[in-house]
Amino acid sequence: MWHIMNKLPTKVGPALASDKKFIQKLKSAVYSDHLTQTEFVERWNDVIVEYKLESNPWLTEMFNKRNEWIPAYFSDIEMAGLLRTTSRSESSNSFFQHFHEGGHTLVEFYSSFESAMDKQRLKNAQDDKRSDQIPFTDTSMSIEVDAFKLYTLELYYLVREEIKAACYHTSMPDITRDNEHRYFKVKDDLLHDKIFEVSVRLSDNYVQCNCKFFFQRGYLCKHAFAALHQCGVKKIPREFVKPRWTKNALKRHSFLGSSQVDALFEKRDKKKLKRTRAWFEFHNCMNHAEEDEEKLDSFIRGLQTIASSITKDSDNNMDQGNAERVDKFIGPIPDTEISVQIPHVSRNKGSGSRIKSSREIAIEAGKRRTCSRCKLAAGHNARSCPLNKECT
Incomplete structure (x- = not known):
């Protein structure tokens, strides 16, 4: 849809493309979220003729x-949270480029990738903690409290704006009903008193609005909230709550929160899945406890109780468990008896008695070398004989 504005200067001329009134009227015809197909054609023709x-x-x-x-022709198609492939890749590139450079080695890239993942995990934990905070409600509608309990903080702020607009900027000039539905004509002050038609099914509070806001954004519009409030509905109908934007979205993920997928896994994968769930539940309890000392004490006592019951059962099977681990590592012990003989002992290098030199043998025997000059066994030879010094 954005390409029409980029091509305007070359297709209609620079002078007309720089006309602010022309651009504003064309945008109001193209990008409006609440126009029907008939209204779009009328606005488009008005701009073309003018x-x-x-x-x-x-x-x-x-x-x-x-x-x-044109968005008006996609109003019946669910497009909430839709992203173009290029937008997703550009967002990822923008995030990761702060952690690595083009000349990094494979090891440096892996280290940078881990740092990026740690930052995302930290941000996710911070967002989860912020979502548990209790904000001040802006209206007296009970449905706003239910919205806070369901949605993450960012989505709650968006839904709260719709609830506020339903409370302060809408009116109902006409209300009718039959055995199954109630029908409302809601006048929107923020859209120049435009009238929207809303129906609410009394059996399950299923609400429909002809603005098709839910299909575009993924949450109810102000006209739907106004009609639900008029019907005395205190909670948002759950079929209009996208699981991806709720606080327990991760817990409800098929690999963590659902127990119905166990049949799809092998025995080893089931154990791994259950360990992952156990870690998730542990961290979830810690996040709920936060800095509350009473909750932390209760959590510790519960862990100690669970630990005592687990260790009591595991001690009885400790020997059997060790034997099973050994069997998995080296294989089971064969039934046939194997006799192992004592190996032959070989002498290491340097062991035993050492062959002594003739000099060592002579010294140990107390013998002295006889000097050929002085004929004395004084332990010196003719070169080192003291008579040499006397002669000099």
């Missing part, structure tokens, strides 16, 4: 393709 663009081939072509890019 600025004499009937002969513009590009605008004529775009109008003929209106069912492929």
Whole structure:
């Protein structure tokens, strides 16, 4: 949808593309979330006639393709949270480029990737903690309290704006009913007193609004909240709550919160899944306890009780468990008896008695070398004989 504004200067001329009134009127016809198909055609034709663009081939072509890019033609299709592939990749690139550079080695890249993941985990934990905070309600409607209990903090702020608008900026000039439904005509002050038609099914409070806001954003509009409040509904109908934006979205994930997927896994995978669930429940309890000393004490006592029951059962099977682990590592012990003989002992290098030199043997025997000059066994030779010094 954005491409039409980018091509305006080349398709309709720079002068007309710089006209702020023309741009504003064209945007109001194209990008409005509450226009029907008939209203879009009327606004588009008004702009074309006013600025004499009937002969513009590009605008004529775009109008003929209106069912492929105008939001009014997609109002019945669920597009809440829809992202283009390029938007998702650009967002990821923008995040990771702060952690690594193009010349990094594989080891450096892995370290940078772990740092990026740690930051995301920290931000996710901080967002979960912020979502548990209790904000001040802006209206007296009980449905706002239910919205806070369901949605994350960011989504709650968006839903709260719709609830506030339902309370302060809507009125109902006409209300009718039959055996199964109540029908409302809701006048929206923020949209120039435009009238919207809302129906509420009395059996299960299923609400429908012709603005199709829920299909575009994923949460109810102010007209639906006004009709539900008029019917005395205290909670948001759960079929209009997207699980991806709730506080327990991670817990309800199929691999963590659901017990119905166990049949799809093998025995080893089931054990791994249950350990993951146990860790999740542990961290979830810690997050709820936070800094409350009483909750922490109660949590510790519960852990000690569980630990005592687990260790009591595990001590009885300790020997059996060790034997099973040994069997898995080296294999089970064979039934046949194996006789192992004592191996032959080999002498290591340097062991035993050492062969002594003739000098060591002579010294140990107390013998002295006889000098050939003085003929004395004084332990010196002719070169080192003291008579040499006397002669000099």
